[in-house]
Amino acid sequence: MSRVSLNQNAPNFSLPDYTGRVVSLADFRGKKNVLLVFNRTFA
C-alpha cells in the first residue's frame, strides 16, 4: 500500500460542514494541528 511522503504540504480543501459553516484546511494554518479522519460510513 502506498504511503504519503511525510512533511509534504497537505492539499487544501474548502467545504461546508454539516451546520453550513465553510471549513478550509488553510484556516488552521499557524493556529492548530488538524487530524483529518476519513470515515467510510457511520453504519
Added chain:
Amino acid sequence: MAQLRQDHAKFIARNVEVIVVGPENAQAFADYFQRESLPFTGLPDPTASVLKLYGQEVNLFKLGRMPAQVLIDQEGNARFVHYGHNMSDIPSNEEILSLADEINGTNPAQA
C-alpha cells in the same frame, strides 16, 4: 468515532482540531453527530471531493475504501498518515496524541 470522542479533551489540549470527512450528506452527519454527541467538525463530502483531492495528490488510492487518518501540523504539512487495512483498523489515540506532542515540541511524559 467513539474512541476519538473519549479522548477529545486530550486532542484539544494538544491543539488538535479533529475533522471527520465522510460520504454522507449534511443531514446524516447532523443525525449521527447529535445522536453520538460528537464534538468534532463534521464535513459531509458526498461527491468525495476531499477524498479525490487527497487520493490524487498523495496517491491514497485505497482511501475511499478504508478508513484513513492524516495528522497535519500548523504549517500545513502532513506529519502522519494511517491507512486502515480494514474497517476497524484505526490507530490508537495514544499514537496520534504522542505524535501531536512531538509536533508541538512538548515532552509526552509531561503532557
